[in-house]
Amino acid sequence: MPLRTLLYRYWFFAWLFRDVGRGNVFERAAAWRHNQEQARWLPTYMKRWLVVGLGAFMAGALVEQSAGGGWLASLFFVPSAISLPVNAMLGAAWLGLKLLPAPL
Numbered sequence: 001m002p003l004r005t006l007l008y009r010y011w012f013f014a015w016l017f018r019d020v021g022r023g024n025v026f027e028r029a030a031a032w033r034h035n036q037e038q039a040r041w042l043p044t045y046m047k048r049w050l051v052v053g054l055g056a057f058m059a060g061a062l063v064e065q066s067a068g069g070g071w072l073a074s075l076f077f078v079p080s081a082i083s084l085p086v087n088a089m090l091g092a093a094w095l096g097l098k099l100l101p102a103p104l
Contacts, residue, residue, distance in 0.1 A: 018035060039097035039098060056080040063076060
């Protein structure tokens with residue numbers, strides 16, 4: 001498998017899930033069950049994004065304190081800020097797949 005694909009699969013989770021809006025009733029129900037089973041991987045993705053976000057924040061703080069450069073520190077602070085909404089979306093998806101009833 002190409003490195004690009006491996007990196008995508010390491011950081012993004014869409015490849016794990018199936019579209020629940022396609023197919024007949026039985027195919028949609030099977031896709032929902034598949035998605036509920038795959039939801040067990042979402043906390044792993046949340047941990048990855050949390051670790052990278054915290055690491056980027058600490059690196060940005062270190063660069064800002066040592067070099068005093070706001071532009072250079074922003075290269076670290078922006079990915080740190082992006083990790084927060086990604087984690088919020090992952091948490092909402094995980095809770096939705098665990099708690100919500102299957103769509104009709």
